[in-house]
Amino acid sequence: MDSIDYKILNILQKNSRQKASAISPEVNLSVSAVIERIRKMEREGILQKYTIKVDHKRLGYDLTAFVGVTLELPIYYDNFIQVTREMSSVLFCNYVTGEFDFILKVMATATEELEKIHHEIMKIKGVLSIKTFFVLSNCKDDVQIPEDSFLNFDH
Structure with missing residues (x-):
């Protein structure tokens, strides 16, 4: 994974229904390149499931x-x-x-x-x-990898 993969992952964590065409300009890649990177993350088991958050x-x-x-x-x-x-x-x-x-x-x-x-x-x-x-109250309910984990990451 490189920094672009992490940017795509971060975008999908915020909204897993985000279309590749909307992600493309944010990561400066073609739509097909974004789709291929997402498919690769799925094959490698990084992206395991797309789900919803329910109240x-x-x-x-x-x-x-x-x-x-x-x-x-x-x-x-x-x-x-x-x-x-x-x-x-x-x-x-x-x-x-x-x-x-x-x-x-x-x-x-x-x-x-x-x-x-x-x-x-x-x-x-x-x-x-x-x-x-x-549980008296829910102060934080986040299932995302922290965004700062993605900063300056390039393998």
Whole structure:
């Protein structure tokens, strides 16, 4: 990847529906060259998916919580990961260092639903304990690579 690829990536991170014809003048390349660079990033697995950002509260998901999970033994890790991947209420499952083995991000429409999610997690074989942190407000929700990472980069 070179600095032009990073510029294209930055533009697509802001709006993945941006057309190559709009990107072209910003990176001083032809439309076909931009398309080829995007396809190359897709082939190389750099661009993995084009998606949307949804306002979960407007869809009725008023509760967001992070759940720290501690497992009894490492032999339960694979099963835990498999089960949480199948739980639609779990948005993220990260294996972490520190006090917990995993941190989950879950969404619920009400406290009753969150309680059900809690019970589901506790029923997973090997779960020793969980600790829940309720999100009071969302101060930053950015999934983009920081723009300054792209500056002066040329390989």
